[in-house]
Amino acid sequence: MTLKIAWCVAALAATLAACGGGGSTTSNSNGTGVTPSNAANVQSVTVSEGITGAANMLMTTVTVCAPNTSQCQTIDNVQVDTGSDGLRILAAALPSSVALPVVPAANAPITGACAIFGTGFTWGAVRRADVKIAGEVAANIPIQVIADPSTPSAPAGCTQSAGPMQTQGALRANGILGIGLFVTDCGAACANNALPGWYYGCTAGGACASTSQPIAQQIANPVGAFSSDNNGAAIMLPAIPATGSATVNGSLVFGIGTQANNGLGAATPLATIASGAYVTSVLNGNTNARTFFDSGSNGIFFADASLPQCGSWFCPASTQTFGLSLSGGDGASTKATTFQVASSQVLFSTFNFAFNDLAGPIGNVVDLGLPFFYGRSVYTAIEGRATPLGPGPYYAY
Template identity: 55%
Template sequence: MLQTSVTICVPGTNTCQTIDKIQVDTGSHGLRVLASALDPSVALPLVAGASTGSVIAECAVFGSGYTWGAVRRADVKLAGQVAASTSVQVIADSAVPTTATDCGQSGLPMLSASALRGNGILGVGPFVADCGGNCAKTAMPRWYYDCGATGCAASALAVTQQVTNPVANFATDNNGVLIELPDVPDGGASSVTGTMTFGIGSQSNNLLGAATVLPSNSATGYVTTDFGGSQYGSSFIDSGSNGVFFPSTTLARCGAWYCPAAPQTFTATIRSATGAQGAVSFTVAQSTALFGTGNYAFDNLAGTASGVFDWGLPFFYGRRVFTAIQGRATPAGAGPYYAF
């Protein structure tokens, strides 16, 4: 996993805590942190529900499971930038101890450090809020809940109160992020250090340069991947996935992972509805051999998927990858888009 540290403060105060092992995820939106990782002195205010004494909770569903917890307000600080009074999810928050029934049916519960494999998730994807207008208009299942003495019920929630991509709330450099990671050897690396730079085209160190810009769907953030004679319209570039995940009828499998007898190299094309496109060459190695190295960072690890193409963390090694936020101006036009 790609991880960083985040400083969380009670809004408008110097009561703060820096929490490490927070996953950096371009495939989701907003900060989520385990209640067990927060010091009790950092008492973040709850977002109130519609009824007296009720509070807002959220179910966030990921490919690997779900998180459940209260929505609270925090000043989120990252590398000198501040997202003031931003809604965050506190996972396994004692304020909402009982998971909503439909949320609990959403896969594996990621409510502890061992299950989450870290202390939280920093979602820096291509949208401002994690649900947006649909959740503001109507109560959506497996999203927001109003929790009171009689339990939790699905509830609509204004966009301004929804869990929010902190980058979108910065005063400057708030139109997206640039992630840069070095190449790794074929056998992987024990660790990798890179950078996440805030803003696109706003500073000398976040210029697009010759990057290929691929505008994504304004509702879903998806682009299209052409691969193996098929078109996958549900494609995305996601630093929160630990492999590249796609359908294949030819690659041997070892559980959820591909494990060809010898490394296989493929070419795919990622393209936008605007006609922009970029060719990508990638390699799939034997997963069991990679895991046997004891390393953690791999650029040739891939697994199975159905109907989607998920360009996960291996895609980022050796590239400058931009994620632009919807509606925010950049030198290449407004987001959402990916560029690399």
């Protein structure tokens, strides 16, 4: 696995108030959804007002247990993120009765983990847990406990890029469920090297130093650790109106081609470039080989100097339609589609929370955030795992 920065919550700090709109004590009653399923590999996901009223936050519920015990806590408002790998839960969401064992570092009694996202970092201890989602169980896997009191202050290698997301208010969630393309969050890069901004060996006295981390002790993608349905996942969300929706209900389906309910159908696989997280896009005549699908970003982000901006968002005078061509790193598949960009000011004035046409500026990458997922089934196939269309890593829709 190549070293990568997860863009899980790019522009997350921009909430409904970003362009003069604002969260409301009342909201539209309109909602959009799919028929709930009782299948063991299907988990409900929701976009709504959530914890802080931020737009396009895809949330679900996760149960965390001390390994091989009945000491469990069910945690809601956990953001579903295809742009990162591994479960990260706020310490404040875990009661003291759920005692998760610490994963020691090679050179210290505590492993501290840093995750750097688009708008901030999380820092905390690596602990083991049984993670239960729908009817699936990832047994005894390493997770990150954010703001774990056992860890000292975050080291400089973690804090220099962005601000802390160590509280519910800053994270705008109780945790992050990373269901991306990889089995662990860093892989061979961290197993073979002590990389700043990833894993640290920490002592109770407050000293932390970068350390290598064996893959078996790295923060694990729960999907890859399931006993079955472990080759990937799909986010299935309904189409929504151009002016948005107050609530959206969809499904997170585990496995690709492992059961009758998770086939790929007519989806086109887009293999990533050199086992990384990117595919290639052509947008506005510009080719960008750093394009990715990221349900944890609350907008579509790309560079376009011609579009007017209101704060962190685009706000064109009229809705604009963009053509987008995506191709896989193997050159074997290409898919063309379109998306729209509306005025953020108009969207936020509706006091809805789910928007399929919310977008903003970013440099160097094309971030296909949650607006791109509405009305689609988007698959993430895990690296090295067999699927009906070949092994991951790939995206498909």
